[in-house]
Amino acid sequence: MTTEPTPHPHGPDELCEAGSALYTRALREGRVAHQDADVAPCLIDFGLLHPDIEDMQWLRPTAPAIALPQLLRGIEDRIAQQRRREERLTAMFEPLMALDARQTAGAENPEITVLDGFERINAAITRATADATEELRTVQPGGARSPEILADALPREQEFLSRGCRMRTLYQHTTRHSLPALAHYERLDGDVEVRTLNEVTERMVVMDHTVAFIPASKDRTVALEIRQPAIVDYLITTFERLWRLATPMYPHAAQLPAENGVTTRQRAIAELLIEGLTDTEIAERLGMNVRTAREHIAKLAAILGSSSRAQLGYLIGQSGILNPHH
Numbered sequence: 583m584t585t586e587p588t589p590h591p592h593g594p595d596e597l598c599e600a601g602s603a604l605y606t607r608a609l610r611e612g613r614v615a616h617q618d619a620d621v622a623p624c625l626i627d628f629g630l631l632h633p634d635i636e637d638m639q640w641l642r643p644t645a646p647a648i649a650l651p652q653l654l655r656g657i658e659d660r661i662a663q664q665r666r667r668e669e670r671l672t673a674m675f676e677p678l679m680a681l682d683a684r685q686t687a688g689a690e691n692p693e694i695t696v697l698d699g700f701e702r703i704n705a706a707i708t709r710a711t712a713d714a715t716e717e718l719r720t721v722q723p724g725g726a727r728s729p730e731i732l733a734d735a736l737p738r739e740q741e742f743l744s745r746g747c748r749m750r751t752l753y754q755h756t757t758r759h760s761l762p763a764l765a766h767y768e769r770l771d772g773d774v775e776v777r778t779l780n781e782v783t784e785r786m787v788v789m790d791h792t793v794a795f796i797p798a799s800k801d802r803t804v805a806l807e808i809r810q811p812a813i814v815d816y817l818i819t820t821f822e823r824l825w826r827l828a829t830p831m832y833p834h835a836a837q838l839p840a841e842n843g844v845t846t847r848q849r850a851i852a853e854l855l856i857e858g859l860t861d862t863e864i865a866e867r868l869g870m871n872v873r874t875a876r877e878h879i880a881k882l883a884a885i886l887g888s889s890s891r892a893q894l895g896y897l898i899g900q901s902g903i904l905n906p907h908h
Contacts, residue, residue, distance in 0.1 A: 592624065601625050608643035616641050628653065693810040696798065703805045707787060707795055710807075711738055714789040717748040719821045721786040724754065724869040732766040743772025751776045752824055754869035755847055758831055767832045777828035780850035781867055788817055844885060844903045851878050852898045855891075 592598060597605070601622035608614045608631060616639050625631040626641070630649055634640040644652075697703045711718065718739075727735075743749060749770075755778045757763050767774055785802065787795040794817045798804040808814060829846075830836040844852075847868070854864045865875040879894070886901055888894035898904065 598622060598624060601630075605630050605643060608641065609646075613640045613642045615639065693808070694813075695807040695809075697795075697805045697807055699803060703795070706805075706807050708738060710789045710793045710795075711742050714742065714747060714792070715745070716790040717750070718742060719786075719788040719818065720749075720751045721782050721784075721821065721824070722751060722753050722757075723782050723785060724756075727763070729762045732762060736766065736769060740770055740772075743770060743774065746772075748773040749775075750825065752782055752821065752828055753778045753831070754782055755780055755829070755850070756869045756874075758835070764832065774832065775830070776832035777825060778831050779824060779828040780847070782824060782869075783820065786817060786821065788814065788821065791815065791818065794818075844882070848878050848882050849903055851875065852882060853904060855879070855882075855895055856898055856904070858895075 601624045604614060604618060604622045605625055608625075613634060614631070616633070619626055619631060619641055628649075629652055630644055631641040632644060634642045695706075697706055739749060749772070751774075753763070753776065758778055763776075767776055784797055791811070791814060792809065794808045794814045796806050796808065796817070798806045808817075850868060851864055854867060859867070861872050861875050861879065864879075865872045868875070882888075882898070883894050886894065886897040888897050
């Protein structure tokens with residue numbers, strides 16, 4: 583009683599190990615026994631092995647130069663089939679989309695729009711910037727923007743300022759020593775101010791009192807375009823409160839004071855250590871990498887004479903560094 587060979591669920595572009603070895607041997611030796619293909623029936627399925635018409639007990643290999651075009655034709659046939667399906671779906675939905683367009687024509691613009699993908703988000707922000715006439719408020723968490731993003735934003739921001747508009751940006755403190763960010767703002771000609779804060783909200787862009795953009799996913803590939811007046815005003819109020827707490831960085835930088843050898847950033851880290859946050863959580867909250875956060879924690883431990891993390895938390899509470907003016 584013979585058993586049927588077990589099929590191999592894969593395509594010719596990902597030959598199994600047994601199939602690859604057997605096909606290689608067949609090419610080298612000119613033929614292989616038919617029973618040898620029981621371990622790799624995929625070779626017969628893909629036309630890489632075929633029976634020897636002079637002796638059916640043997641299988642001969644199809645030359646790679648012949649097999650490849652045959653396999654590619656199969657792929658092209660499947661692609662053509664999928665395209666025919668696309669055409670049928672498009673033809674079926676066209677009248678439905680026309681009906682929906684007629685029903686929604688004349689309706690007011692939505693107050694909240696979901697923007698999916700960086701291209702749609704950037705296009706919407708660019709349109710809103712072109713329409714703005716007063717002020718652009720921006721919150722940028724997580725440190726400075728990359729030189730590439732800054733270069734891309736430069737023409738849009740300069741055109742905005744040339745119309746007599748104002749621009750205010752709020753970063754985290756990690757941006758204060760970013761030379762690309764400072765150089766970017768020095769290139770702009772107009773009413774520009776930048777401040778920094780230990781912790782800020784998620785990214786936020788607000789034009790005038792008209793429209794705001796906020797992320798709707800953690801990776802920021804989805805955003806909300808908000809034109810609901812009450813929500814826009816709420817976001818502006820949040821920005822203004824953070825702005826008053828922030829330290830000027832541009833055009834006139836204010837120094838971050840250090841007291842008892844402890845910098846402002848180290849005090850921010852100390853506050854989060856007291857809350858019981860891990861090194862990774864502290865780095866995320868303050869927009870820095872974990873290695874930098876750990877360096878600051880080590881400096882705090884050295885200043886306070888701590889030999890363990892638990893002792894460091896106690897010494898921070900006893901030292902008074904979280905209330906430097908008292």
